[in-house]
Amino acid sequence: MITLSSKTTFVVENTDTKQLEKIYLVVKGEDLLIDSVSQNLALIDNDQYKWSGMAVKTEHFIGYLDNNSLYALELDNESLLIPETSLKPFRTLLGIIPDTYFGICSRSIQLVEWNRKNKYCGTCGSETSLHLVEKAMFCKDCNNLIYPRISPCIIVLVTDNERLLLAHNKNFPTKIFSTLAGFIEVGETVEEAIQREIFEEVSIKVKNCQYYGSQSWPFPSQLMLGFHAEYEEGDLKPDGEEIDIAEWFHYQSLPDVPPGRISISGRLIESYVNKLTKKDLPGFT
Numbered sequence: 171m172i173t174l175s176s177k178t179t180f181v182v183e184n185t186d187t188k189q190l191e192k193i194y195l196v197v198k199g200e201d202l203l204i205d206s207v208s209q210n211l212a213l214i215d216n217d218q219y220k221w222s223g224m225a226v227k228t229e230h231f232i233g234y235l236d237n238n239s240l241y242a243l244e245l246d247n248e249s250l251l252i253p254e255t256s257l258k259p260f261r262t263l264l265g266i267i268p269d270t271y272f273g274i275c276s277r278s279i280q281l282v283e284w285n286r287k288n289k290y291c292g293t294c295g296s297e298t299s300l301h302l303v304e305k306a307m308f309c310k311d312c313n314n315l316i317y318p319r320i321s322p323c324i325i326v327l328v329t330d331n332e333r334l335l336l337a338h339n340k341n342f343p344t345k346i347f348s349t350l351a352g353f354i355e356v357g358e359t360v361e362e363a364i365q366r367e368i369f370e371e372v373s374i375k376v377k378n379c380q381y382y383g384s385q386s387w388p389f390p391s392q393l394m395l396g397f398h399a400e401y402e403e404g405d406l407k408p409d410g411e412e413i414d415i416a417e418w419f420h421y422q423s424l425p426d427v428p429p430g431r432i433s434i435s436g437r438l439i440e441s442y443v444n445k446l447t448k449k450d451l452p453g454f455t
């Protein structure tokens with residue numbers, strides 16, 4: 171197995187023009203091949219792949235990982251695994267694998283899924299094939315190009331001075347609370363989506379939206395755009411469909427929330443709490 175250092179860098183690229191020495195990660199649906207000893211992502215070189223006995227359906231160039239060309243292998247359902255490896259759902263690796271690995275895994279899972287779901291042209295029904303230059307599935311009968319699709323979503327921490335608005339989604343398996351989130355609709359701006367989603371979910375209006383950061387979230391194909399926003403007006407009222415509980419929590423008595431190492435929701439919360447905590451320190455201006 172190939173071990174990466176903390177200085178490893180990954181560069182997204184669609185075409186392997188450099189043809190560097192190849193290394194591979196192995197994908198099966200939302201599962202990834204894991205080294206049973208290190209419990210980390212199993213990256214293999216050409217020789218290991220060649221002698222692995224694995225049955226591979228498709229190969230996808232992902233980008234450059236240091237001085238290697240990185241490919242994702244789509245494993246056949248009946249394939250054997252390399253000794254001392256196992257398949258694990260990507261979700262269970264969140265917070266465990268380093269950030270560089272997260273991007274690689276997210277991109278690999280999404281490209282394999284995109285390829286699997288677009289074997290036929292949505293316009294004329296003919297069989298498609300991978301385009302030679304573009305990262306696209308191509309229909310030679312009607313020249314249709316089908317690019318990988320991501321769905322942008324907003325995820326917003328609403329605050330009112332020392333209070334944070336957190337909500338429980340009906341579909342959460344536990345009593346965990348999180349920030350509000352939703353898909354951006356076709357034709358909508360990000361700012362409009364923030365106002366609409368928050369009003370739909372909890373009936374309040376917000377102001378002073380500030381962009382915080384983003385996260386690729388491949389469950390499936392989402393791009394989470396994180397914002398801080400301030401409460402403006404209205405009484406909290408959960409919609410009852412998606413959100414069953416929505417409450418204001420003082421920053422010193424928060425409920426269970428997602429850890430920052432796993433999700434942008436957790437990072438939005440942590441960054442705001444850190445800001446408030448620093449304010450309490452003597453000499454802070």
Ligand SMILES: [Zn+2]
Pocket residue numbers: 291292293294295296309310311312313314
């Ligand atoms: Zn077509």
